[in-house]
Amino acid sequence: MRFFHFLLAAGAFLLPAVARAQFNFAPGTYQLANGSKGEASLKLALAENGSPTMMVGVKNGKERKFRAAEVTAFTVENHRFVRVNDFRFLSGTDADFKDPALLEILESGPVELFYYYYQVEMGTNFKAHVKLPVLRKAGTTTFFAYCPGRTPGFDQKLAPGGFVAALFPADPVLQRQFATNAISRAQLAAAVHAYNQGVRLNP
Numbered sequence: 001m002r003f004f005h006f007l008l009a010a011g012a013f014l015l016p017a018v019a020r021a022q023f024n025f026a027p028g029t030y031q032l033a034n035g036s037k038g039e040a041s042l043k044l045a046l047a048e049n050g051s052p053t054m055m056v057g058v059k060n061g062k063e064r065k066f067r068a069a070e071v072t073a074f075t076v077e078n079h080r081f082v083r084v085n086d087f088r089f090l091s092g093t094d095a096d097f098k099d100p101a102l103l104e105i106l107e108s109g110p111v112e113l114f115y116y117y118y119q120v121e122m123g124t125n126f127k128a129h130v131k132l133p134v135l136r137k138a139g140t141t142t143f144f145a146y147c148p149g150r151t152p153g154f155d156q157k158l159a160p161g162g163f164v165a166a167l168f169p170a171d172p173v174l175q176r177q178f179a180t181n182a183i184s185r186a187q188l189a190a191a192v193h194a195y196n197q198g199v200r201l202n203p
Contacts (some may be wrong), residue, residue, distance in 0.1 A: 003017075008155035010135075013056050021043055022076045022077070022079040022081075022104070022117075022183075023045070023046070023129075024043055024044065025041040025042065025056075025058060025076065026038065026042065026043065026076050026077045026102070027039070027041060027042075027043035027076075028040060028041065028057075028074055028075050028077070029074065029075050030042060030055065030057065030071065030073070030074040031072040031073050031074065032070055032071060032072060033034070033069065033070050033071065033072050033083075034067065034070075037043050039059075040057040040058060040059040041057065041058040041059070042055060042056065042057050042058075042074055042076045042080065043055075043056050043076060044056075044076065044079075044102060044117065045065070046093070046094075046117060046119040046129065047092070047093040047094045047096065047097060047118070047119060047162050048092045048093055048117060048119055048121070048127070051065075052067060052068065052094065052096075052097040053068060053097075053099065053101070053102060053117075053118070054067055054068065054200055055067055055068075055071050055074055055102065055154070058126075062159070066142040067099055067146040068083050068099045068100040068101065069099060069100055069182065070083065071102065072085050073138060079104055080104065080105045081102045081103065081104050081105070081121075082102070082103055082105055082185055083100045083101070083102055084100055084101045084102075084103050084114075084143075085100045085162075086100075086141075087100060087101035087103075087116070087143065088158065089116060089132065089134065089143065089145050089158060089159070090118075091103075091116075091118050091120075091130070091132065091153045091154045092118035092120040092121070092130065092152075092154075093118065093120070093121060094119075094120050094152035094168060095116045095118050101116045102117075102176070103115065104116075104117070104132065106133075106189050106192075107189055107192045107193050107196065108138070108196075109138065109192070109193075109196030110137070110159045110195075110196055111135055111136075111137060111138070111168065111192050111194075111195060111196055112136050112137075112138055112139055113133060113135050113189060114132075114133070114135070114136075114143075115131045115133060115134075116131070116132045116133075116134050116145075117129065117130070117131050117132075118130055118132070118153065120153035125190075127193075128152050128153070130151065130152050130153060130154070132145055132151060132154060133145070133146045133147070133185060133188055135164055135167055135192070136167075137167055143169045144159060144163045144164045144167065144191070145157060145158065145159035145164075146164045146178070146181075146183075146188065146189060148181035148184070148185070149181075149185075156174075161170065164178050164179075165178040165179040168195055169198045170193050170195070171195060171201055171202055172203070173200075174191065174200075174201050174203070177191075177201075
């Protein structure tokens with residue numbers, strides 16, 4: 001019964017099939033920390049079995065794995081990822097490593113929105129893929145997590161909602177919605193995009 005309750009609590013955070021495209025090999029481009037650039041079949045491989053989260057590539061029939069520190073950025077189909085050093089929200093199996101994080105870029109502008117993907121191991125028969133929305137002000141290195149409700153494997157004490165609200169000073173109505181977790185995850189990208197485009201909510 002406890003397992004069933006976990007599934008109910010985590011269901012909103014697990015990835016639907018359409019969102020798992022970046023975890024399967026697909027055409028992509030990459031830029032490595034040593035300056036190399038190229039094209040290959042790429043995917044994101046989340047940390048498990050003693051290995052950290054990595055970018056995996058297949059080129060000319062040969063598979064290679066790259067730890068996050070070796071990667072600057074890469075794209076798999078329409079998913080764009082960037083390496084972030086000293087990411088303070090490492091969760092799930094990522095917490096066992098000190099590697100940088102590979103974050104998917106969702107929205108650029110005055111407020112930047114990313115997804116951080118990680119895996120939570122629940123015994124031997126269940127592994128939850130989780131996506132955590134994280135935001136920052138453009139030009140800064142401090143991220144804030146937005147996680148209304150319960151996010152598996154993540155300590156919400158690290159991310160009070162009020163910190164996210166401070167990223168939207170030009171829209172007090174939107175600020176209040178963020179401070180009370182009134183923006184759902186489904187609405188998040190659209191809300192950030194609208195703010196970046198200068199749209200403001202009426203009181």
